[in-house]
Amino acid sequence: GQQVMQIPQYQHVQEGEDFTTYCNSSTTLSNIQWYKQRPGGHPVFLIQLVKSGEVKKQKRLTFQFGEAKKNSSLHITATQTTDVGTYFCAGSGNSGYALNFGKGTSLLVTP
Amino acid sequence: KAGVTQTPRYLIKTRGQQVTLSCSPISGHRSVSWYQQTPGQGLQFLFEYFSETQRNKGNFPGRFSGRQFSNSRSEMNVSTLELGDSALYLCASTAGRGGEQYFGPGTRLTVT
Numbered sequence: 202g203q204q205v206m207q208i209p210q211y212q213h214v215q216e217g218e219d220f221t222t223y224c225n226s227s228t229t230l231s232n233i234q235w236y237k238q239r240p241g242g243h244p245v246f247l248i249q250l251v252k253s254g255e256v257k258k259q260k261r262l263t264f265q266f267g268e269a270k271k272n273s274s275l276h277i278t279a280t281q282t283t284d285v286g287t288y289f290c291a292g293s294g295n296s297g298y299a300l301n302f303g304k305g306t307s308l309l310v311t312p
Numbered sequence: 313k314a315g316v317t318q319t320p321r322y323l324i325k326t327r328g329q330q331v332t333l334s335c336s337p338i339s340g341h342r343s344v345s346w347y348q349q350t351p352g353q354g355l356q357f358l359f360e361y362f363s364e365t366q367r368n369k370g371n372f373p374g375r376f377s378g379r380q381f382s383n384s385r386s387e388m389n390v391s392t393l394e395l396g397d398s399a400l401y402l403c404a405s406t407a408g409r410g411g412e413q414y415f416g417p418g419t420r421l422t423v424t
Contacts, residue, residue: 232410243402244355246412289355293410299368300345300413304354 205292207303214310220277222306224290231293233266233273234300239286247275247288280310313338316405316416324422330391333419337384337405343367344386345413346378349400358401361386362409390421398423 204227214220224233232251236244248257250266250273257264263276273290287305294301317336325331337344345368346358357370361380378388384405390397400420404413 234412236413236415243415243417244404244413246414249412291355299357299360299370301357302347302355 205290205301205303207290207306209306210304211307212309214280214308216282216310216312217279220280220284220308222275222288222290222308224273224275224292224303226271226292226301228294229270231270233270233290233292235264235273235275236289236291236302237286238289238305242286244289277308280308282310282312284308285310313340316403316414318401318403318416318419320419321417322420322422324424325393326424327393327395329393330389331393331421332387332389333401333403333421335386335388335403335405335416337386337403338407338414341405341407341414342384343406343409344380344384345404345406346386346388347402347404348372349402349418350398355402358388393423395423397421 206225208223234249235247237247238244248264253270254268255266261278265274287307289302289305291300291302319334343362345360348356359378360368364380375391380386400418402415402418404415406413
């Protein structure tokens, strides 16, 4: 079945450094979504990418969807302590709607 | 709009018992999905309901079941609880197919 792999599992950065998490699927995705979960909280939707090669920006966050629609990345520029949390990608395949979540990247930002 | 609500928030059960968790989606949302979240396995999809019908199912044993009512509220049931069922159970509602999911705060289930 479809698998979504996410790396790295953990990332510890100093405030002001950049951060990137990568998501790879074993099959072509119809779309990919990104979520953020703060410690003790629940996942909160960040963005959805649908088109091949799509790039979207939200302030310091840049999201990319690969040309083959099998990989995606989230890049945060100049991290802040408020960026702390676990970032999940979630993809759905062409044959169904069910979202498959990656295991997430836990980001720790120290001042 | 009120967000997704889940009850109870915390639950402690013993092995062999059964448990029922409840989820009320955002008003107007007809799709409800359930996930199990554990530190080792991340977020794993259990099932999705739309208009009272199970539309998708994850790779979980038959001890895990669910249903959805005509008002879109959903319940999931786990029978014959095992220690490994200890997890945070999250439900999420969606306005339409493939859209963003709004998660509830989750039910923390501990099986002893």
